[in-house]
Amino acid sequence: MFKLEDVCYGYTDGRLALNKVNLQVQPGEWLAVLGANGSGKSTLARHLNGLLRASSGRVLVAGRPVEDYHNLQDLRRLVGIVFQNPDNQIVGNSVEEDVAFGLENLGVPRPEMRERIAWALQLVGLSGREKVDPAALSGGQKQRLAIAGALAMQPKALLLDEATSMLDPVGVAEVLQVLQDLHAQGLTIVMITHNMSEVLYTDRAVVMAEGRLLLDKPPQELFAHTEDLAQWHIELPGVTQLGNLLGVSGCLDLTQLLDALSKEAV
Amino acid sequence: MGAKKGGVRFGSYYPVNSLIHRLDPRAKILAMLIFMLGIFMVNKFWVFGLVYLFGFIMLALAHIPPGKALNSVRGLLVLLLFTSLINMFFTPGEQILWQYGPLHLTMEGLLRSGLMLLRLVALIAFSGLLTFTTTPIELADALESLLKPFQRLGMPVHEFAMMMTIALRFIPVLLEEADKIVKAQRSRGADFSSGSLKRRLNSIIAVIVPLLYNALKRADDLAIAMEARAYIGGEGRVSLRELQWRLTDGLALATVLLFVVFLFVSHWLKWGI
Numbered sequence: 001m002f003k004l005e006d007v008c009y010g011y012t013d014g015r016l017a018l019n020k021v022n023l024q025v026q027p028g029e030w031l032a033v034l035g036a037n038g039s040g041k042s043t044l045a046r047h048l049n050g051l052l053r054a055s056s057g058r059v060l061v062a063g064r065p066v067e068d069y070h071n072l073q074d075l076r077r078l079v080g081i082v083f084q085n086p087d088n089q090i091v092g093n094s095v096e097e098d099v100a101f102g103l104e105n106l107g108v109p110r111p112e113m114r115e116r117i118a119w120a121l122q123l124v125g126l127s128g129r130e131k132v133d134p135a136a137l138s139g140g141q142k143q144r145l146a147i148a149g150a151l152a153m154q155p156k157a158l159l160l161d162e163a164t165s166m167l168d169p170v171g172v173a174e175v176l177q178v179l180q181d182l183h184a185q186g187l188t189i190v191m192i193t194h195n196m197s198e199v200l201y202t203d204r205a206v207v208m209a210e211g212r213l214l215l216d217k218p219p220q221e222l223f224a225h226t227e228d229l230a231q232w233h234i235e236l237p238g239v240t241q242l243g244n245l246l247g248v249s250g251c252l253d254l255t256q257l258l259d260a261l262s263k264e265a266v
Numbered sequence: 267m268g269a270k271k272g273g274v275r276f277g278s279y280y281p282v283n284s285l286i287h288r289l290d291p292r293a294k295i296l297a298m299l300i301f302m303l304g305i306f307m308v309n310k311f312w313v314f315g316l317v318y319l320f321g322f323i324m325l326a327l328a329h330i331p332p333g334k335a336l337n338s339v340r341g342l343l344v345l346l347l348f349t350s351l352i353n354m355f356f357t358p359g360e361q362i363l364w365q366y367g368p369l370h371l372t373m374e375g376l377l378r379s380g381l382m383l384l385r386l387v388a389l390i391a392f393s394g395l396l397t398f399t400t401t402p403i404e405l406a407d408a409l410e411s412l413l414k415p416f417q418r419l420g421m422p423v424h425e426f427a428m429m430m431t432i433a434l435r436f437i438p439v440l441l442e443e444a445d446k447i448v449k450a451q452r453s454r455g456a457d458f459s460s461g462s463l464k465r466r467l468n469s470i471i472a473v474i475v476p477l478l479y480n481a482l483k484r485a486d487d488l489a490i491a492m493e494a495r496a497y498i499g500g501e502g503r504v505s506l507r508e509l510q511w512r513l514t515d516g517l518a519l520a521t522v523l524l525f526v527v528f529l530f531v532s533h534w535l536k537w538g539i
Contacts, residue, residue: 083487093431104504113504
């Protein structure tokens with residue numbers, strides 16, 4: 001779905017936000033991108049749907065270099081993006097108006113627009129709330145609305161740029177449930193996050209620091225790199241940390257920890 | 267501004283289902299413009315009687331309590347009284363009823379002041395018929411549609427409507443933010459209600475600066491989010507909300523137009539005061 005070849009992106013002051021990044025994301029894959037603030041995660045995401053252009057190197061989306069998408073709307077249709085703060089990305093004055101925004105821009109005929117709005121709202125569990133003012137929704141619901149807005153455009157991939165970082169645990173759980181459902185339906189997901197517990201849901205995780213890709217592993221293997229992760233200011237999930245303290249490493253959830261502890265006891 | 271977080275009633279929209287509420291907003295805007303123009307032509311008391319009768323019938327059809335329409339007048343009462351008094355005591359005339367220094371009360375002044383008061387009250391009270399019965403979004407859509415011909419002259423009609431829509435969307439967000447900043451500053455000792463003027467101004471600046479900074483940050487984020495959702499301006503855009511001009515819209519506009527024609531004719535009638 002995405003292929004980055006030696007991608008660099010520099011700021012005007014000469015600093016590199018991306019430094020020779022090579023990455024491939026397969027269709028239907030769920031990738032987590034981890035890293036401390038300023039590591040280049042968001043810059044990376046913005047290259048994937050043409051919001052930013054690489055200073056050097058190549059970005060390919062669905063097999064085509066980004067530069068070949070002369071009509072940027074084609075690229076935006078292919079790759080949806082959801083940002084950190086739901087309040088700053090909701091445009092409409094009602095739930096259905098907001099989901100419609102992208103479709104209106106693409107010139108989708110009204111009857112089809114209505115069908116797609118109903119479909120997207122059902123996917124994120126907001127059916128029946130079409131006329132509700134977005135200001136009246138909870139944080140998790142607002143972020144699900146933002147996801148619905150991206151999904152209504154029927155993208156092949158969804159980028160989430162720290163989309164859960166401003167949500168309470170209930171909101172995070174709501175969004176992760178929606179992502180799990182979408183992943184099961186074959187959607188490619190690239191999730192930028194600080195939160196290691198969210199990595200547990202993904203197929204693969206990459207770690208970034210100072211614009212470089214440092215690690216590229218499945219979550220279980222990633223958690224074994226305790227010292228490296230600590231050096232890059234990435235905190236392990238609570239369960240994994242507890243396991244490490246108790247002498248059992250690599251536990252991804254409570255069940256695994258309990259199993260490991262009972263085996264030790266035997 | 268009657269903006270509230272979460273349910274949101276901006277301006278004065280009165281949410282009931284009435285014949286007037288259901289009219290196409292473009293018909294309501296045009297009818298209101300014509301009606302306001304007609305009111306300016308009225309120069310007789312008996313015609314004002316008919317204007318008020320017409321206005322109250324419209325309010326009844328819109329299921330709006332007359333008191334609600336007259337409430338908007340209350341806010342401008344001082345201004346209305348001031349205008350009336352100026353007209354009353356400074357209009358020259360032949361039939362002087364009372365005089366004190368430069369002040370003089372004439373029959374012409376009394377009549378002119380009465381007509382002025384009736385005109386202003388009618389303008390304020392009945393202009394609410396548009397905002398009581400039309401949501402701000404409908405108004406933005408209607409304005410975009412009505413101003414479309416000016417697009418050929420280079421007027422950024424779509425952008426103007428989009429700005430209105432976004433401004434409306436962000437009013438509750440910014441109100442909530444202002445509330446948070448006020449609380450944060452209060453917790454750090456800011457005092458907005460007592461102290462010298464300078465001190466109070468400083469406290470207000472401590473709210474306005476972060477609010478403005480955050481608003482600009484939000485605007486930047488929103489622009490990126492809109493771009494990410496394929497927004498490239500009005501070209502090729504299809505709006506979800508469709509305005510439909512029906513027979514009732516034409517009839518309603520024609521009724522107002524006929525009444526306004528009568529108001530224009532009455533201007534030149536010789537009889538009645």
